[in-house]
Amino acid sequence: MEECKRNLVDEEAKASLDIWRYVFGFADIAAAKCAIDLKIPEAIENHPSSQPMTLAELSSTVSASPSHLRRIMRFLVHQGIFKEVPIKDGLTTGYTNTPLSRRMMITKRDGKSLAPFVLFETSHEMLAPWLRLSSVVSSPVNGSHPPPFDAVHNKDVWALAEDNPCFSEMINEAMACDTRRVVPRVARACHDLFDGVATVVDVGGGNGEAVGILVKEFPWIKGFNFDLPHVIDVAQVLDGVENVGGDMFDSIPKRLRCGAVSSVRYYQFTNNRAQANNVRR
Ligand SMILES: C[S@@+](CC[C@H](N)C(=O)[O-])C[C@H]1O[C@@H](n2cnc3c(N)ncnc32)[C@H](O)[C@@H]1O
Structure with missing residues (x-):
C-alpha cells in the first residue's frame, strides 16, 4: 500500500x-x-x-x-x-x-548536413497540417476527408509547390540533402547491382541529385531525371543526366521505359499507394 x-x-x-x-x-x-x-x-x-x-x-x-x-x-x-x-x-x-x-550547416553539401530538411519541416506550410491533426482524426469513420496538408492548403503538396517556387525549392533541397546521405552508401553497398545497367530513370527524381550520384559512381550509366515540369525547370544540369519533365500519372515517355527505375521516397509523400504502385509496374 x-x-x-x-x-x-x-x-x-x-x-x-x-x-x-x-x-x-x-x-x-x-x-x-x-x-x-x-x-x-x-x-x-x-x-x-x-x-x-x-x-x-x-x-x-x-x-x-x-x-x-x-x-x-x-x-x-x-x-x-x-x-x-x-x-x-x-x-x-x-x-x-x-x-x-x-549537421545544421545550410551551406554544407557533405552528405551529413540535414539543415535543408530542418528548414523544410519547420516551414509554416509543413507545420500547419500537423496542428490540424485532430480535425482529421475526428472525421467520421469511412467518411472521406482530405489529408491534413490538403485540408489546410486546399491542394496537395505538389500543387502547392508548383504555385510557390520558394516552397518547391525547400522540398527539393530537403530531399537532396538526404539523398547525399543515403545514395552514396547504397551505391557502395550495391556496386554489383549496377554492373551491366545501361540506363537509370529516377521517377520523381527532384533536382537530380540521386541519379547524378549514380552516374558519377557508375559512369557507363545514362541517367534520366524525370519529375514534374516545375521541378525540372530548375533542376541541376549534370553530366550524364538528362532532365525530363512530365507527370508520371499521365505517362512516362517511351524512351525512358527501358531503364532501371528508381523511385526513392515516393511512398513517403503519396496518399495513394495504388497510384504509386501503378507507376512502379
Ligand atoms: C519525396 S520527393 C523525392 C525526390 C527524390 N527522388 C529524392 O529522393 O531525393 C518526390 C518527388 O516526386 C515528384 N512528383 C510528385 N508527383 C509527381 C508526378 N505526378 N509526376 C512526376 N513527379 C512527381 C515531386 O516533384 C518530388 O520531386
Missing part, C-alpha cells in the same frame, strides 16, 4: 515536470531553425582564430543582438547542439561546434 502511494506521488511529480515539455516543446525546433537561419554553425566553423568564438564575436559575425543571441545560445548549449567552453584567458567562455551543429 505504502509503495503504491509512493508510486502515485512519483508519477504526480514527474507529470508536473513533463507537462512543460508540451507547453514549450516547440522551442527545440524553433531554436535549431534560428541557428540554421543565422548560419551560426558556419560562423563558428569559419572563426579565424583557433579559439572558441565569444558571444561578442559571434553576434557581430551573424549580425544579431548580443542579449537575444546569448539566450538562444544558452538554450542551444543546453540542448547539446553547441558547446560553451572556457577561453585561454580563463575569464571568458566561447562557443564551439559539435557533430550535431555541423
Whole structure:
C-alpha cells in the first residue's frame, strides 16, 4: 500500500515536470531553425582564430543582438547542439561546434548536413497540417476527408509547390540533402547491382541529385531525371543526366521505359499507394 502511494506521488511529480515539455516543446525546433537561419554553425566553423568564438564575436559575425543571441545560445548549449567552453584567458567562455551543429550547416553539401530538411519541416506550410491533426482524426469513420496538408492548403503538396517556387525549392533541397546521405552508401553497398545497367530513370527524381550520384559512381550509366515540369525547370544540369519533365500519372515517355527505375521516397509523400504502385509496374 505504502509503495503504491509512493508510486502515485512519483508519477504526480514527474507529470508536473513533463507537462512543460508540451507547453514549450516547440522551442527545440524553433531554436535549431534560428541557428540554421543565422548560419551560426558556419560562423563558428569559419572563426579565424583557433579559439572558441565569444558571444561578442559571434553576434557581430551573424549580425544579431548580443542579449537575444546569448539566450538562444544558452538554450542551444543546453540542448547539446553547441558547446560553451572556457577561453585561454580563463575569464571568458566561447562557443564551439559539435557533430550535431555541423549537421545544421545550410551551406554544407557533405552528405551529413540535414539543415535543408530542418528548414523544410519547420516551414509554416509543413507545420500547419500537423496542428490540424485532430480535425482529421475526428472525421467520421469511412467518411472521406482530405489529408491534413490538403485540408489546410486546399491542394496537395505538389500543387502547392508548383504555385510557390520558394516552397518547391525547400522540398527539393530537403530531399537532396538526404539523398547525399543515403545514395552514396547504397551505391557502395550495391556496386554489383549496377554492373551491366545501361540506363537509370529516377521517377520523381527532384533536382537530380540521386541519379547524378549514380552516374558519377557508375559512369557507363545514362541517367534520366524525370519529375514534374516545375521541378525540372530548375533542376541541376549534370553530366550524364538528362532532365525530363512530365507527370508520371499521365505517362512516362517511351524512351525512358527501358531503364532501371528508381523511385526513392515516393511512398513517403503519396496518399495513394495504388497510384504509386501503378507507376512502379
Ligand atoms: C519525396 S520527393 C523525392 C525526390 C527524390 N527522388 C529524392 O529522393 O531525393 C518526390 C518527388 O516526386 C515528384 N512528383 C510528385 N508527383 C509527381 C508526378 N505526378 N509526376 C512526376 N513527379 C512527381 C515531386 O516533384 C518530388 O520531386
